[in-house]
Amino acid sequence: xxxxxxxxxxxxxNKFRDPRIRAIFYQILVIVLIVxxxxxxxxxxxxxxxxxxxxxxxxxxxxxxxxxIGIVLLMDFDSQTSTHLDVLLIGIINTLAVSISGIFLxxxxxxxxxxxxxxxxxxxxxxxxxxxxxxxxxxxLVQLMFWYFAxxxxxxxxxxxxxxxxxxxxxxxxxNFPAMIPSTGFWLIPVALLVAIVASVLVRNWAHKRQDxxxxxxxxxxxxxxxxxxxxxxxxLIMGNPFTMSYPEFGRxxxxxxxxxxxxxxxxxxxxxxxxxxxxAEIVRSGINAVSHGQTEAAHSLxxxxxLTTRLVILPQALRVIVPPLTSQYLNLTKNxxxxxxxxxxxITALFAGTSLNQTGQAIxxxxxxxxxxxxxxLLISMFxxxxxxxxALVER
Amino acid sequence: xxxxxxxxxxxxxxxxxxxxxxxxxDDVKAKGxxxxxxxxxxxxxxxxxxxxxxxxxxxDFCRAMSAAIFGDPEKVKYTPTTAKERFTALQSxxxxxxxxxxxxxFSRDVNLGFEFVGVNYYDGQGFMVKKALGxxxxxxxxGARVCVQSGTTTELNLADYFTANGMKYDSxxxxxxxxxxxxxxxxxxxxxxxxxxxxxxxxxxxxDPEAHIVLPEVISKEPLGxxxxxxxxxxxxxxxxxxxxxVEAEELNISSANVDTLKADxxxxxxxxxxxxxxxxxxxxxxxxxxxxxxxxxxxxxxESFARNLGEGTALNIARGLNAQWNKGGILYxxxxx
Numbered sequence: 001x002x003x004x005x006x007x008x009x010x011x012x013x014n015k016f017r018d019p020r021i022r023a024i025f026y027q028i029l030v031i032v033l034i035v036x037x038x039x040x041x042x043x044x045x046x047x048x049x050x051x052x053x054x055x056x057x058x059x060x061x062x063x064x065x066x067x068x069i070g071i072v073l074l075m076d077f078d079s080q081t082s083t084h085l086d087v088l089l090i091g092i093i094n095t096l097a098v099s100i101s102g103i104f105l106x107x108x109x110x111x112x113x114x115x116x117x118x119x120x121x122x123x124x125x126x127x128x129x130x131x132x133x134x135x136x137x138x139x140x141l142v143q144l145m146f147w148y149f150a151x152x153x154x155x156x157x158x159x160x161x162x163x164x165x166x167x168x169x170x171x172x173x174x175x176n177f178p179a180m181i182p183s184t185g186f187w188l189i190p191v192a193l194l195v196a197i198v199a200s201v202l203v204r205n206w207a208h209k210r211q212d213x214x215x216x217x218x219x220x221x222x223x224x225x226x227x228x229x230x231x232x233x234x235x236x237l238i239m240g241n242p243f244t245m246s247y248p249e250f251g252r253x254x255x256x257x258x259x260x261x262x263x264x265x266x267x268x269x270x271x272x273x274x275x276x277x278x279x280x281a282e283i284v285r286s287g288i289n290a291v292s293h294g295q296t297e298a299a300h301s302l303x304x305x306x307x308l309t310t311r312l313v314i315l316p317q318a319l320r321v322i323v324p325p326l327t328s329q330y331l332n333l334t335k336n337x338x339x340x341x342x343x344x345x346x347x348i349t350a351l352f353a354g355t356s357l358n359q360t361g362q363a364i365x366x367x368x369x370x371x372x373x374x375x376x377x378x379l380l381i382s383m384f385x386x387x388x389x390x391x392x393a394l395v396e397r
Numbered sequence: 398x399x400x401x402x403x404x405x406x407x408x409x410x411x412x413x414x415x416x417x418x419x420x421x422x423d424d425v426k427a428k429g430x431x432x433x434x435x436x437x438x439x440x441x442x443x444x445x446x447x448x449x450x451x452x453x454x455x456x457d458f459c460r461a462m463s464a465a466i467f468g469d470p471e472k473v474k475y476t477p478t479t480a481k482e483r484f485t486a487l488q489s490x491x492x493x494x495x496x497x498x499x500x501x502x503f504s505r506d507v508n509l510g511f512e513f514v515g516v517n518y519y520d521g522q523g524f525m526v527k528k529a530l531g532x533x534x535x536x537x538x539x540g541a542r543v544c545v546q547s548g549t550t551t552e553l554n555l556a557d558y559f560t561a562n563g564m565k566y567d568s569x570x571x572x573x574x575x576x577x578x579x580x581x582x583x584x585x586x587x588x589x590x591x592x593x594x595x596x597x598x599x600x601x602x603x604x605d606p607e608a609h610i611v612l613p614e615v616i617s618k619e620p621l622g623x624x625x626x627x628x629x630x631x632x633x634x635x636x637x638x639x640x641x642x643x644v645e646a647e648e649l650n651i652s653s654a655n656v657d658t659l660k661a662d663x664x665x666x667x668x669x670x671x672x673x674x675x676x677x678x679x680x681x682x683x684x685x686x687x688x689x690x691x692x693x694x695x696x697x698x699x700x701e702s703f704a705r706n707l708g709e710g711t712a713l714n715i716a717r718g719l720n721a722q723w724n725k726g727g728i729l730y731x732x733x734x735x
Contacts, residue, residue: 051628052488052510052626052627052628054488054508054509054510055508055509066552066553066556066557067552067553067555067556067568068552068555068556068559068566068568069568070567070568070569070570078560079556079557079560080556080557080560149579149583153580153583153584153585154583157584172583172584172585173542173585251540252537252539252540253530253538253540253541253542253587254540254541254542254587256540263585264569341572342572342576344569344570344571344576344580346570350547350570354481354547354548354570354572355547355548355552355570357481357548358480358481358484358547358548358549359504359548359552359553360508361484361488361504361505361508361509361510363485363488
């Protein structure tokens, strides 16, 4: 064997033994296999659907839906002219409505009970403990059934509604209260509200700076609250009260007029937020416990009152521990809202992946769109929470 | 459940490349039973009895098919399906035949890839309300809250009827008939709407049936019948002629009681053909020549099944009405078996 041939041999062997080349080779192999598998599955599905005479494609989205929907927000829905696309949109709106209000309520419940769980008062502490342990250990679906069939359904019938004042009714068809119907010139009120909110942010920043410079404390909360209430009221007075009120009235079957919260919505909202609230409470408790006790002692030795200590020293540090797991609770709540179908709330799963799917028979398309929706909304929530997490993260100087 | 059947249809459509052309009859014979899709429980049509055995009018159809194929009505396994799941279950091959008071419509027949084999119950959609409301006609229901089962023609007819009469309603939609009944009884809604047979069935299991009335209006045609998948004509034929044989048997006055005597000494050629003592109808279907004899002997004719499950004297107490034979004032009319 000549020296040249031996070199060649070595080069050959080296190529196969080079971990980088090997890694690239296997990665390409895996990608080819995955792409091939997906293509095979897609092709085979299409062929078999056609063979069985099952319609496919997305044309059904522009077909009239033909069925009625119980809860329609922000949109007009007419069973004869509205399409399956409208059904999808209404489903999305309804899911978002219950998810957003659920997240809001669950956060409040969670923070309150998380703090109570740490209370030195034995009774308060145990009440929080019982709430958390009971609620966390019962399946959500069972709790939803409980709220819908065992709590809200057994409220008084419409005829004997419980009333608070003359215009607020509670019965087994939900909660009814007066509605504000906008008339011409109403636009100034939301504009005034927006201005008030922007002004509040500016006031807060200014007060913060002033406190840094001079040490004087400005009553930010009360000023902002005043702004937010007074500005819209002034706007309303300027335009001469540009709205009419619609009051609930007893009709033949149920209460008409005013706004109402349907029992399906209420049951879902209560179920979701009380269930998720229990998990959030545990997260909040662990977050607060994670802040070293020395911080509290240091704050107290500086003469800061206990309430302020919690707000200004403990919570900002605890939030860094709380936010990441909180994100996954928000995601859980949003995804769990799909259990709505069990109690008749018209969310995207019940409407689009339920009724539309069944009327059109296009299971694969409907389920795909529904999955895509949940995926995007979950990713959006994650993005927002990651942004918030970065904002409150410890800034090293 | 819903997810499971979706996955079933997805995987079936994905992997079982040759399943669509396989003969269902051979599969059924090989596994030794028929997988029959029924309701999750509707008194009179399909519901488990006190011993956990499925009984009812639709169940009788499954048993009749089993008798025709195996000579034994018990070789059936039942898959309870909700209105929403039933079609995916059939499309995916999870069940061999669906006998689940399903309305025969154009889009189900054409677009979903099914074959309705006939009508075993002529029905129409109605409304049930509590007597205490004092409602006498469906036209007084403007503004009512209506409980309805999802994935049904009922939902569509309801919207059509209220639009046509310029009325408004709120719908509350549930997956199973039991949930709808529960919500109606709890007074979460004013009205329960479904096919009239379903209303009678649900009323029969309510504690005080007298407190509820079914309104006189029938707002739709609901021809209910069994169905199979498109594409296997032999299997479709067996299902179709099982139903026709039961109807024809009633018309010819062949019942489970007299079928043996008739088989031994009838001179009527129609009866001889159906009972297999002359001709080869059974062999043409790929079954034994005694297929119809086995159906009648084990399950009975259409009238017997109706009387046993739905008719006067049962809890449902439904009159034959449209479902009487064509020569007795109804529209039941089987094509001749020859």
